[in-house]
Amino acid sequence: IVVGKLGTACISAPELRRAVQREEGSERGVMTVEQLLTAVEDARAEGEKIVFTNGCFDILHAGHVTYLEQARAQGDRLVVAVNDDGSVSRLKGPGRPINSVDRRMAVLAGLEAVDWVVCFAEDTPENLLAQVRPDVLVKGGDYGVDQVVGAELVKAYGGVVKVLGLVENSSTTAIVEKIRSR
16 A cells, blocks of 8 residues: 555555455445444545435335435445344334344345445434434435434534435335235
């Protein structure tokens, strides 16, 4: 890295960490909160804009994929925070989630638009938002800005909150109900 720079140069800790992560293939994907915070710190050191979204993502469908691509377009790195199984059950009711959190996270991590996937156990991602402090907080078009959990927190430190488009006829709940009715 140093040899690739002009003149006399040194390497910073974030530069070295990112190079090692690239070599190991661990610069993207499923992470612990601690790993995510380090990755976000390194990305910020490189001047990258952090985008954050969250959800259950129980059965991934075209609406999710489109939404995550739109979210990624809002910055340089996309963090997807996923509700754990207990919080999905509390939010969506008995019989949910259909897929375990590990499987949901693995599918999300495989999408090109997604950089980092992390799990949270609370019903809302507010504690995680307070730690990550994203530049942009996004939610899908089925929400109003006033309904976005964590919006006030993000706005308070100068972040931006955006509600993105909605792909019609794409609902996990509708898919689950259709399967159950057959």
